[in-house]
Amino acid sequence: MRAKTVGDVGERRLIALIRAAFPARGRNVLLGIGDDAAVIRPGRAPAILTKDLLVENVDFYRSRHPAYYVGRKSLAVNLSDIAAMGGTPLYTLLGLGWPGDLPLLWARNFLRGFRDAAEDSHTELIGGDISRAREIVISVTAIGEARSIVRRGGAKPGDGIFVSGTLGDAALGLALMERGAVLGRSRVRNAVLKAFLDPQPQIGLGRELARGRIASSMIDLSDGLSVDLRHICEESGTGAEIDLQAIPFSAGMRAYGGDRTLDFALHGGEDFQLLFTVPPERAKADLLKAAAGRFALTCIGRIRKDKGVFGIDAAGRRAPIAARGYEHFKA
Amino acid sequence: MRAKTVGDVGERRLIALIRAAFPARGRNVLLGIGDDAAVIRPGRAPAILTKDLLVENVDFYRSRHPAYYVGRKSLAVNLSDIAAMGGTPLYTLLGLGWPGDLPLLWARNFLRGFRDAAEDSHTELIGGDISRAREIVISVTAIGEARSIVRRGGAKPGDGIFVSGTLGDAALGLALMERGAVLGRSRVRNAVLKAFLDPQPQIGLGRELARGRIASSMIDLSDGLSVDLRHICEESGTGAEIDLQAIPFSAGMRAYGGDRTLDFALHGGEDFQLLFTVPPERAKADLLKAAAGRFALTCIGRIRKDKGVFGIDAAGRRAPIAARGYEHFKA
Numbered sequence: 001m002r003a004k005t006v007g008d009v010g011e012r013r014l015i016a017l018i019r020a021a022f023p024a025r026g027r028n029v030l031l032g033i034g035d036d037a038a039v040i041r042p043g044r045a046p047a048i049l050t051k052d053l054l055v056e057n058v059d060f061y062r063s064r065h066p067a068y069y070v071g072r073k074s075l076a077v078n079l080s081d082i083a084a085m086g087g088t089p090l091y092t093l094l095g096l097g098w099p100g101d102l103p104l105l106w107a108r109n110f111l112r113g114f115r116d117a118a119e120d121s122h123t124e125l126i127g128g129d130i131s132r133a134r135e136i137v138i139s140v141t142a143i144g145e146a147r148s149i150v151r152r153g154g155a156k157p158g159d160g161i162f163v164s165g166t167l168g169d170a171a172l173g174l175a176l177m178e179r180g181a182v183l184g185r186s187r188v189r190n191a192v193l194k195a196f197l198d199p200q201p202q203i204g205l206g207r208e209l210a211r212g213r214i215a216s217s218m219i220d221l222s223d224g225l226s227v228d229l230r231h232i233c234e235e236s237g238t239g240a241e242i243d244l245q246a247i248p249f250s251a252g253m254r255a256y257g258g259d260r261t262l263d264f265a266l267h268g269g270e271d272f273q274l275l276f277t278v279p280p281e282r283a284k285a286d287l288l289k290a291a292a293g294r295f296a297l298t299c300i301g302r303i304r305k306d307k308g309v310f311g312i313d314a315a316g317r318r319a320p321i322a323a324r325g326y327e328h329f330k331a
Numbered sequence: 332m333r334a335k336t337v338g339d340v341g342e343r344r345l346i347a348l349i350r351a352a353f354p355a356r357g358r359n360v361l362l363g364i365g366d367d368a369a370v371i372r373p374g375r376a377p378a379i380l381t382k383d384l385l386v387e388n389v390d391f392y393r394s395r396h397p398a399y400y401v402g403r404k405s406l407a408v409n410l411s412d413i414a415a416m417g418g419t420p421l422y423t424l425l426g427l428g429w430p431g432d433l434p435l436l437w438a439r440n441f442l443r444g445f446r447d448a449a450e451d452s453h454t455e456l457i458g459g460d461i462s463r464a465r466e467i468v469i470s471v472t473a474i475g476e477a478r479s480i481v482r483r484g485g486a487k488p489g490d491g492i493f494v495s496g497t498l499g500d501a502a503l504g505l506a507l508m509e510r511g512a513v514l515g516r517s518r519v520r521n522a523v524l525k526a527f528l529d530p531q532p533q534i535g536l537g538r539e540l541a542r543g544r545i546a547s548s549m550i551d552l553s554d555g556l557s558v559d560l561r562h563i564c565e566e567s568g569t570g571a572e573i574d575l576q577a578i579p580f581s582a583g584m585r586a587y588g589g590d591r592t593l594d595f596a597l598h599g600g601e602d603f604q605l606l607f608t609v610p611p612e613r614a615k616a617d618l619l620k621a622a623a624g625r626f627a628l629t630c631i632g633r634i635r636k637d638k639g640v641f642g643i644d645a646a647g648r649r650a651p652i653a654a655r656g657y658e659h660f661k662a
Binding site for chain 1: 361362365366367368369370371372373374375376377378379380381382383384385386388389390412413415416418422424425426427428457458459460461462463464465466468470472473474475476477480482483484549550551566
C-alpha cells in the first residue's frame with residue numbers, strides 16, 4: 001500500500017491541518033491564520049523583520065535531514081537573524097512549496113518540528129501560503145521587536161571579537177552525516193550532528209548584549225567565521241585579527257575534527273552562534289561577565305584599523321584568512 | 332557566446348545589484364537591506380502581514396511569462412491580500428530561489444518589474460534572502476497597516492454581493508497565451524493578456540471600503556469567484572445567490588470568451604479584483620456611490636441564510652455553483 005501524500009490530501013485539508021496545529025494564542029494577534037492576511041496590534045518598540053528561504057537539495061537533503069528537524073531548523077535560522085539584531089522574535093509566517101508526492105508523514109513531522117520550535121521560542125505562526133513545487137521550498141518570515149538593536153557596522157579598532165558556543169560543529173556534523181553517521185547512542189557525536197540538524201538561535205544572549213549596550217557590532221554565524229567576520233569588517237570599515245589558538249572547540253570537534261578542525265571552525269557555516277565585538281571599556285563590565293557566565297563566550301581576537309582578516313597561529317605567525325564560507329550559485 | 336547567468340555573477344554581486352536597485356527611502360525604515368534583519372519604526376495602526384509564494388511551472392512559466400511581469404505580479408498578488416483587508420501596503424521582503432543557470436537578463440528584468448510595482452504602490456523593499464533552487468521560487472512578504480480592517484467572515488443574509496472590475500479575464504488571458512497569443516497591437520486582446528500577466532491590486536478601493544465601513548466582508552479574487560465566495564460564506568456561516576446575468580464582462584471576454592465565458596468568470600482565478608458584501612442599509616450610502624463612480628463596482632447577487640452557493644440564469648432557473656477554482660496539488 002502506497003503511503004498517503006500531500007497531493008492525496010489536497011490544499012484545503014493541508015491548510016486545515018496547519019491551522020489546527022497552530023492555535024491562536026497571543027492577545028496582540030488580532031487576526032491569525034485563515035484570512036487574506038494576518039493583523040497584529042502595533043508594538044511600541046521598533047519591529048524587526050527577516051526572511052530566509054530553505055530549498056531541498058541546497059539547504060537540506062530529505063534523505064538525511066529528518067523532517068522534524070527541517071521544521072525546527074527552518075524557524076531557527078530566521079530567529080537567529082533576529083537574535084543577531086538583539087531582538088525578541090514574536091511572530092512568523094510560513095510559506096510552503098511542496099511536491100504533490102511528498103509523503104503526508106513528512107509534512108506532519110515537519111509541522112511538528114516547526115511547532116515545537118515555535119513553542120520553545122514563544123513565537124506564534126500567524127499566516128502563510130502553500131503552493132506546489134517540484135522540490136520542497138520553505139520560506140519563513142520572522143517578525144520581532146527590539147528597543148535597542150546592534151548592527152553589523154559598529155565595530156571599532158581595538159574592540160575585542162567574541163563568539164558564543166563552539167565553532168565548526170555544524171559543518172563537522174554535516175561531514176559526519178555525509179559519511180553515514182546518524183543520531184544514536186554517542187552523546188558526543190549526537191551533539192555534533194545536532195549542531196547541524198537542530199541549531200539553537202541565541203536569542204537570550206543577543207537580547208542581553210543589545211540591551212546592556214555591550215556589543216558594538218553583531219552578526220550570526222550562518223556563512224562561517226571567515227565570511228561573517230568579513231561582513232562586520234566591511235560594514236565597519238575595519239580589519240580583524242583572530243588568535244587561532246583561542247577558537248573554542250567542542251568535545252565532538254576534538255574527537256572527530258582531525259586535521260580539518262581549523263577549516264571547519266573558520267569556514268564552516270550554519271553554527272548560528274553569535275559573533276560580536278566589544279569595546280575595551282565594556283569588555284570588563286559586569287554585564288559582559290554576567291552574560292559570559294551563562295552563555296559560554298570566548299574572546300577570539302581583536303578589530304584592527306588595517307583592512308583584511310588575519311589569523312595568528314601558535315608560533316605567532318600572522319597570515320591572511322581567506323573568505324571561504326558557503327556561497328550559493330558556486331558549485 | 333553564452334549569455335551571462337546568475338551563477339556567473341554569484342550571490343554577493345546579486346545582493347549588491349538588488350541593494351542598488353532598491354535604495355532606502357522611507358524615514359520609518361531604521362535599517363533596510365544589508366544587515367541580518369530589517370528594522371522599522373512601530374506604526375500606530377495595526378500591522379497587516381501576508382506572504383505569497385510563486386513557483387515556476389506552477390504559478391508561471393518562464394517561456395510565456397516575461398520576467399518583467401513575473402516581477403510585477405509577484406508583488407501584486409501580495410498587495411492584493413492587503414487590499415482585501417482594507418489596508419495600505421508599506422514594506423516588502425523578497426525571498427528568491429534561483430537556478431544557477433538563470434540568465435542574468437531574466438534576473439534584471441524581474442527586479443525591474445518588482446521595483447516598478449513597488450514604486451507604483453509606494454512600498455519599499457526592506458530585506459530578503461537569496462538561495463539556489465532548481466526552479467525559480469519567489470517568496471514575497473508584504474507588510475501594511477490599517478486602522479479598520481474587513482474580514483472574510485462578516486457577511487449577513489440580505490447583504491449585496493459586489494465585485495470590482497470584470498471577471499474571468501485573467502483565466503481567459505492564460506487560455507489565449509496557451510494558444511500562442513502574445514502582447515501585440517490589439518488593445519482589446521492586450522487588456523485580456525495583461526489581466527493575467529500584470530494584475531492590478533485594488534488597494535485604493537479596499538481601503539475606501541474599509542475606512543467607510545461599507546463592506547461587511549471582503550476577499551480578493553485569487554482562486555476564482557466560486558471558491559472565494561465560498562470562503563466568505565463558510566467564514567460567515569451563510570450561503571449566496573449569484574445573478575449570472577449581472578456578472579460584468581470585459582470587451583475582451585465578449586470578443587474571445589465564447590462558450591467558456593461563464594466558466595472563466597465563475598471558476599477562473601487570479602483576477603485579483605475584490606469580492607465584498609454590503610449590508611442593504613449601506614448599499615445606498617453616498618460612500619458606496621462615490622466608490623462605485625471611481626472603481627467600476629457591480630452588484631452580482633445576495634447573501635442568503637441557507638448554505639450553498641447558487642446561480643440564477645436568464646430564465647430564472649436556480650442551480651448550485653460547484654467550487655472549481657484553482658487547487659494546488661490536484662493535477
